[in-house]
Amino acid sequence: MSDKNPYIDELSGTETTGHEWDGIEELNTPMPRWWLWVFYTSIVVALLYAIAMPSIPLLNSHFKGVLGHSDRAAVNQEMEEMQARRAVFATKLLDTDLETIQADPELFRFAMAAGKSAFGDNCATCHGSGAQGFKGYPNLNDDIWLWGGSFEDILHTLKVGIRATHEDTRIGLMQAYGRDGLLTADQISDLAHYVQNLSGNGIDAEAALRAAPLFQETCSTCHGTTGMGDRAQGAPNLTDAEWLYGGSYADITQTLYGGRQGVMPNWNERLPSETISALAVYVHSLGGGEDTPPINTENLP
Ligand code: HEC
Ligand code: HEC
Known part of the structure; x- marks a missing residue:
């Protein structure tokens, strides 16, 4: 036992709390210094964060934070930017022929992605997820076409449907x-x-x-x-x-x-025109797409 502090453990030389049970003493080991620093720093960071970012709930809203950050606003802005980018592509897809779309790799990629996703949502139920078709529902991967496999033919089939309600629908009896x-x-x-x-x-x-x-x-x-x-x-x-x-x-x-009498709905009222164009690009690309037939000048005035 030391004279200065009676509560020093003889074996380890560490201060004790003074508690002792049957000769077993409780050492008073201090927190390691690094741990304390981390602890105090995290408190400071938390306080700064709470001041900078949206944090404390108020009655009707919340404290907006000095930096004024908002995840919702950020998402909205990203969405707006994306829609603006899409709108540019969408307008480019309207009234365009396949050559023009293929000549613009970015536009072509956009059309393929949009077409594929719209196909999964709207067409796979009847034509199969791989467009492989079923009995009565044509396979769209092969080069056998009932109504024609050029980009223009496919686009027209999609717009007016087959034995559908469109006034110019495709009809064969x-x-x-x-x-x-x-x-x-x-x-x-x-x-x-x-x-x-x-x-x-x-x-x-x-x-x-x-x-x-x-x-x-x-x-x-x-x-x-x-x-x-x-x-x-x-x-x-x-x-x-x-x-x-x-x-x-x-x-x-x-x-x-x-x-x-196979029936396919007309999509002109169900899907936006740019989606129909994208679908025509996608279906045309599936393997059986045909070149645009030369214009028959005989019937022109
Ligand atoms: C309700 C079922 C149904 C849905 C949904 C459907 N189709 Fe069809 N589709 C048919 C049927 C049936 C035919 C064949 C009609 C016939 O016998 O002439 C057909 C024919 C076609 C043809 C013409 C094939 C050829 O050989 O000329 C194309 C192209 C086509 N579908 C694409 C699509 C696309 C793209 C979608 C999604 C937007 C779609 N279909 C959704 C039932 C459907
Ligand atoms: C007025 C036009 C027309 C006439 C006439 C006609 N067909 Fe068809 N035929 C069609 C059309 C259109 C289809 C496709 C129906 C569909 O896609 O749902 C078809 C489909 C078929 C099919 C199914 C082919 C397949 O791939 O499964 C056969 C077989 C067929 N016809 C045989 C005949 C025979 C035999 C006759 C004479 C008795 C005949 N057709 C007369 C228009 C006609």
Whole structure:
């Protein structure tokens, strides 16, 4: 025991609190200096922060802080800037042809991103998330087109829809030849063999042969004398072994018996024009996009 301070632990030489139980003493070890500095500094920083930034709640609002910072204002400003940037792109997308869009890499990237996201929101339900299509809903990745695969064709299809409510909607009539009594069951059966035969899939060549005149008489106005189809009427090519409604004998007889009237809504009232342009860029890029057909000058005045 030291003379100066009776509360010094003999073994460690450290001051004690004076508490002692059965010879076990409580040492009074001071906080390490570095720890105290960190502690005091953090108090000072917290105070400065509370003065600088929005902090203390008041009755109806809050203390705005000397710096006047606001996360909400910052987000609003960013949104405004983004919308301004988008607006520039959006106007550029209107009434533009594909060449102009492709010539501007930034605009093209914007259109692709906007088109892809709008496709997921509006089109994937019917055409599939990869645009692969389902029975009755065309695959948009391949180069087979009912109504045409140029940028302008796709844009027009999207605006007016197919058998939709738009006054200029695309319309093509595949009638219910069986249900409406236009053809007999035998004729339909023969025609189904004929159609199968067109894509080299025939099983009953005799039946196909029997139906040849009937096909020319009844079906060729839309599907063409060789069965290659007619885009002006949305009549599919029957020779390519790719089927919208299935190519089995049963599928084809069903098509002929009950008719087919695939409906796609017109998007002109549902989506802004720039979104429709972006969608056309995106769909065109999926793999089957065609070049713009040369303008037919014969019909021009
Ligand atoms: C309600 C279902 C439905 C939705 C939603 C839908 N489609 Fe369609 N779409 C169809 C059907 C059915 C057809 C085929 C119509 C026919 O048989 O002629 C079609 C045809 C098309 C065609 C023409 C294909 C060709 O071969 O000419 C394009 C292009 C197209 N859709 C793109 C889109 C895009 C882009 C969207 C999203 C904005 C969309 N569709 C949303 C049902 C839909
Ligand atoms: C007035 C025009 C028109 C006539 C006539 C017509 N078709 Fe069609 N046909 C269409 C259209 C349009 C479609 C596509 C319907 C759709 O997309 O929903 C179609 C679809 C089909 C399909 C389905 C093809 C597929 O990919 O699944 C077959 C098969 C077919 N027609 C066979 C015939 C046969 C056989 C005849 C004669 C009895 C005939 N069509 C007469 C317009 C016509």
